[in-house]
Amino acid sequence: MITLYTIGSLWGLPDPSPFVMKTEVQLKMSGLPFTTRKSRPPEAPKGKLPYIEDQGVLIGDSTFIREHLERRYGVDLDADLSPRQRAIAWTAERVVEDHLYWATIYARWGVRENFDKGPAIFFGGAPPEVVEAGRARVLENLHGQGFGRHSLAEVADLAGRSFAALSELIGDEPYLSGAAMCGADATLFAGLAAVATPHFDTPVRDALLRFPNLVAYHDRIMARFYPAFAWAEPALA
């Protein structure tokens, strides 16, 4: 049995980590039996979540986990996709994981109020100086990545450009590549969910809400894979 290591439900989300949600949805899509167990980054083989354990082997990183599932179990989450659609799917995943993710981190960790009602919980009641040092480490990462040099409004502006591009790619289709869900839909959904949770009121979330087709896309996948988490409020209107 595969074990997926997660953070666990927080902030109205199945998991605060978009990478964990992505992998969990991909596991559900694969139809393979799996179980989940809570963990923390220091316990992970690469110091980040998610990771899985499969027959005694630990695999870290959501992309490599997917590759493992596809290779070992003959699963192809992109079976219906043309080479061009696969290229678009990979490109869209990079936008979500290497661009929007950092806007999400900025909104959660960079905004004091959001940090206090959000990531502060990861420090489990540690002394304030430990909490502040942990937050400073993430802010340093944001500085290195580049978003940390911008204002929140500028980051929301950049995120809005990515939402606009994703909105255009999805158009009126239910999923990224049309009627059938592909692997990248799990990534896109998870990245949008991490922004969309009403727990955090941020201009990045506001930028997402300007795209009704992205909101509907998010709601569709949330209802399909996590019906208990379909937000009751006009989800994202």
Ligand SMILES: N[C@@H](CCC(=O)N[C@@H](CS)C(=O)NCC(=O)O)C(=O)O
């Ligand atoms: N490339 C990795 C990214 C995973 C990742 O960034 N996970 C975050 C949680 S959202 C984490 O564990 N961060 C802990 C840390 O950086 O110390 C993947 O696709 O799995």
